Amino acid sequence: VNEVRGHRGSSSTGEHGDPNSASGDVHSNVGSYVVGALDPPEHAEFQAHLGSCESCRREVTEFSETAAELARLVEVPPPSGVRSAALSAIRKVRPLPPADPTPAQPATTPDEVAPLDEHPSVMPWSLALGVPPETPVASPPRANRVLAAIVILALLLCLALGAWVFVLLQERAADQATYAQQTELLTAPDSRLIKSTLSDVGLSYVVSKERNLILVTAENLPPPPAGRSYQLWVVAGEASTPAGMLRAGETVQQWFSAPLEDANALVITLEADGAVRPTSEPLSKVAI
């Protein structure tokens, strides 16, 4: 499978490892690009560079897979309210049609900043965050006919999807998810209200083990001593898992989502930010 590439003859396209190459400086941003460490101008510059640099494109692909593996280390399920809110939101959003289905260039997408006479491929991920690309400027007549057919198909698809979305909108206009999370917790069959105290003020937990949700409420919770924070822990037997930091304030109403299946207690301690295990005596402890 031979990919159509435009920069074969261009001497400005240096390879990695050649510090004297004119574009060597742009190349060196490839790692920073993938981990999101470029500022907007650098980011735009590198994206433009990607359109013409095969080796950077390949590294971006590989590094993006690598970064996705890194993200495994920090997996956390979202609060369950997010699910219903997202489902409700997509019912009002039509998926965009495919950007560039031209069969002559199966693996490439035009890049608006690429040289005019070429359509080098670009990472589709940039497109996911920006404007859908335009169709190629110039295509052979045969491709034009194919393109025309595709455009007509796309239009028909748009009409069909439009009608479909319209029906859905009417059906589900009332389906709002504003208080989905609250409703979910409060209507959970095993939802419990547990009262406690923290720093001499009343503090309540609403807990659903089934939904893995905890709501902590308090009024006039005094701020913790400088450099320390209130931290919530889920205790299961000998193990304590951090569930998050509790912010002090006049009206505290904070959600936590944590695996509660095996939990038997909730504890709040005072910790320097982001402790891994509790290092001080519990200020509040309730059995769940």
Add this chain to the structure above:
Amino acid sequence: VPSIGTSPPSAEGPEERFGPRDVWRSEQRSREAQAAWLVELVNRCARGHEDAFEVLYDATAARVHGIVLRVLRAPDLAAEVTQEVFVEIWRQAASYQSSKGSVLAWMTTVAHRRAVDRVRSTSSEVARDDRYAALNAERSRDLVWDAVQGRLDVERVRKAMDSLTPIQREAITLAYFGGYSQSQVARLLSIPLGTVKTRLRDGLIGLRDALGVAS
């Protein structure tokens, strides 16, 4: 409108590639089968199948939310951004091309980018103290480590991370998990910008090789 089937995605033909949500966690299923299953789900999202979106959400929500939460460090804001990411995935499903990488890489990229954009925007509610981050770079790494346990894949990634030099690891942790720009990372670690660039790239090469990521 065809509906999602209920049989496990590994052995069956293309018509029956959707499984119940819990099957996702089954360790028996090969990575390839999982990846192909996700591609099929995204393709169906592009055609407007909400049931496919629901399954996709359940299969990927922890990965997406985890990285968003890690970068933003604010649970309420992270929940909001996670929702935005999934709506964006739904909207852009047709732009996903399996020839350019896995679904998880695509989704993680979108999620990370959104979170970083939020952090960098002036309206961000997240107050961040650079000096604090520098002091705690090593500790936040431990937090990352300790928050996860047991699963083989996580163990593999953890080992890969351990194979890096401390400065590579710190640079990647600050940039990827901390959401800091490369010039901020340079200031935090008191090393030249050019060094940050090479450490980030070398670190990713090291991880890529340790994890056996193929293009």
